[in-house]
Each structure stands twice: as structure tokens, then as C-alpha cells.
Amino acid sequence: MLDASRAWFRGTESKFDAHGLLAARPWAALVCALMVSAAPVRAQTTEEMGQFLDSTQRWLQEAAEAAQVSTPQVLRMEVQVGQLNPRLKLAPCARVEPYIPPGTRLWGRARLGLRCMDGVSKWNVFLPVTIKAYGPAWVVRNAVTPGAVLTTQDVAEGEVDWAEDPAAVLVDPSQWVGQVAAKPMSAGQALRASSVKPAQAFAVGALVRVVAQGKGFSIATEAQALTSGVVGQLARVRLENGRIAAGTVLDNKTVKIEI
Numbered sequence: 001m002l003d004a005s006r007a008w009f010r011g012t013e014s015k016f017d018a019h020g021l022l023a024a025r026p027w028a029a030l031v032c033a034l035m036v037s038a039a040p041v042r043a044q045t046t047e048e049m050g051q052f053l054d055s056t057q058r059w060l061q062e063a064a065e066a067a068q069v070s071t072p073q074v075l076r077m078e079v080q081v082g083q084l085n086p087r088l089k090l091a092p093c094a095r096v097e098p099y100i101p102p103g104t105r106l107w108g109r110a111r112l113g114l115r116c117m118d119g120v121s122k123w124n125v126f127l128p129v130t131i132k133a134y135g136p137a138w139v140v141r142n143a144v145t146p147g148a149v150l151t152t153q154d155v156a157e158g159e160v161d162w163a164e165d166p167a168a169v170l171v172d173p174s175q176w177v178g179q180v181a182a183k184p185m186s187a188g189q190a191l192r193a194s195s196v197k198p199a200q201a202f203a204v205g206a207l208v209r210v211v212a213q214g215k216g217f218s219i220a221t222e223a224q225a226l227t228s229g230v231v232g233q234l235a236r237v238r239l240e241n242g243r244i245a246a247g248t249v250l251d252n253k254t255v256k257i258e259i
Contacts, residue, residue: 061079078133091121112129113125131163142154158190168193178199181196207223208223210255211254234246
């Protein structure tokens with residue numbers, strides 16, 4: 001059983017992204033600990049099952065705290081194990097095996113499978129679990145409205161549950177300074193990838209200054225924006241001679257065309 005769990009994790013080591021989320025390898029220790037320790041549990045009564053669930057939470061908590069070596073940030077882990085459906089009538093079982101259901105991600109709300117491996121009637125149930133991962137983040141000081149440009153004065157350092165939302169936490173100020181709020185945010189809310197978007201420099205139809213530089217020369221002329229402009233991104237413009245060109249938006253009035 002232990003060998004099988006290791007093999008499963010070898011195939012999933014690259015499943016998680018690099019935006020502060022846990023890699024699969026640390027969780028191997030967590031699940032292996034569960035499988036080794038849970039083997040002798042005898043879930044014959046509601047009281048015994050309750051004791052098994054308490055042990056499961058302790059194993060998860062200890063393993064999660066020990067699984068920080070591969071994370072980009074040191075996160076404070078908290079594990080919450082839910083309750084089985086009280087209407088379930090489980091037959092006596094000499095050995096209960098926990099397992100990770102296919103496609104399950106142990107981050108935020110998840111579930112743990114429990115199956116009877118040695119009993120008169122084999123059963124399979126799912127136990128809800130919540131994995132919280134507290135770490136540093138930038139949180140807004142006051143309520144923010146959509147479209148507001150974010151500055152360092154708008155935020156403070158705080159600690160949040162990274163696993164509470166699927167969007168990555170923005171830990172580098174360069175990821176959000178000068179960006180605009182993409183949605184309403186309340187005081188204390190963390191800045192995540194879904195919270196911000198690039199600021200619009202100009203709208204469609206605006207008159208902009210187009211600059212072009214080449215070896216030994218530079219040209220500047222006016223043009224009309226055919227697309228909205230976002231600093232650092234491409235925008236299409238119509239030049240005075242009618243030609244359509246694309247260039248990089250430098251600021252709220254300037255587009256640079258490469259020649």
C-alpha cells in the first residue's frame with residue numbers, strides 16, 4: 001500500500017502551478033503517513049469512527065507542517081477534517097484505508113476517501129477536508145472600487161489563507177502597483193491575480209502621438225486609436241496618411257512603433 005501511494009505521487013509531482021501553491025511532493029509524506037498509521041484502525045462503532053477521524057486530523061496537521069520544504073513561501077498550515085454523513089450505516093471493518101480520489105487537489109476544500117479493506121461488507125465513503133495555508137500577502141487598507149489605480153498607500157502587509165481562493169496571491173509589488181482594481185475589494189482583502197488588471201491609457205478613437213525610431217532618425221506624428229490602449233501592451237492606430245499600424249503603448253498619449 002505504501003509503495004502504491006509513492007507511485008501515485010511520482011506521476012503527479014508537476015500538477016500544481018508555481019504561484020505559491022504547494023507542489024505535490026510534500027503531500028506524498030502526508031498521505032503516506034495516513035496510510036501507514038490508519039491500517040490497524042477498526043471502525044466498528046460511531047465512537048470508534050470518531051476516534052479515527054480525530055487521528056486523521058492529527059496526521060494531516062503534522063504532515064502538513066512538515067511539508068514546507070518545497071514551497072516558495074513558508075506557509076502556516078491548518079487542517080480541518082469534516083464529518084461523515086450521520087445517516088451512513090457502515091458495516092464493521094477491521095481495516096480502513098484512506099486514499100486520495102482521482103483528480104483531487106489537497107488545497108482549500110477537498111475530500112479524502114475512506115474504504116473498508118477487511119470487512120463482511122466493503123464500503124467506500126468520502127470525508128470532507130479543508131486545507132488552509134496561511135502566508136504573507138498584500139491586503140487593501142480600505143474598500144476599493146473597480147477601476148481604482150492601486151498604489152503602495154492603498155495596501156498593507158498581512159497574513160491570509162492562500163488556499164481560500166484559486167487565484168494566486170500577488171506577493172511582488174511589481175505585479176499590482178499601477179494596476180487598477182478589477183472588482184470591488186473590501187478592507188483586509190488580499191491582492192490576487194483576479195483582483196487587478198492593467199490600467200487603460202486611452203480609449204478607442206482617442207488622438208495619440210506615435211513615435212518611431214530607427215538608426216539615426218526618429219519620427220513623431222499624430223494618429224487615431226483603433227483599439228483601447230494599455231501601458232506595455234500593443235494597440236492599433238490609424239496614421240494621418242490612412243495607414244494602420246500597431247505599436248507599444250508607452251503612456252496615456254504615446255504609442256511607439258518599431259521600424
